[in-house]
Amino acid sequence: MNRTLNVVGMVAVMLVAGSGLYATEASLSLDFASAYVLRGVIFNDGAVTQLGLEVSDLGGLTVGAWGNVDIDDYDGALEGGQMSEIDVYASYDLPLEDPVAVSVGIDF
Secondary structure, eight states: OHHHHHHHHHHHHHHHHTTTTSOOEEEEEEEEESOEEETTEEEESSOEEEEEEEEEEETTEEEEEEEEEEOOOTTSSSOTTEEEEEEEEEEEEEOOOTTOOEEEEEEO
16 A cells, blocks of 8 residues: 555656656656566566656656556466556756766665
């Protein structure tokens, strides 16, 4: 439940931030895969969908969220429609002179 609230909160921040205060860029991704592999280990051997949303150019700030939804599982260990991972992240690009670039970030 807490992760769901994190994602909802981050999406709300992205919508408010993208309302025209800065020249923003947004990207949305939707992937379908035959399995979900987490750190080299097959976590789900069935079909999954992965959704991502990222907003950047917010005065050097980038915020985003990514999630994995299990559609199917061949060995029955997971239920269909279950979210097995949600990542919410933010980073800030420090304003330095080229060619030096520094960015700091956090993953929730």
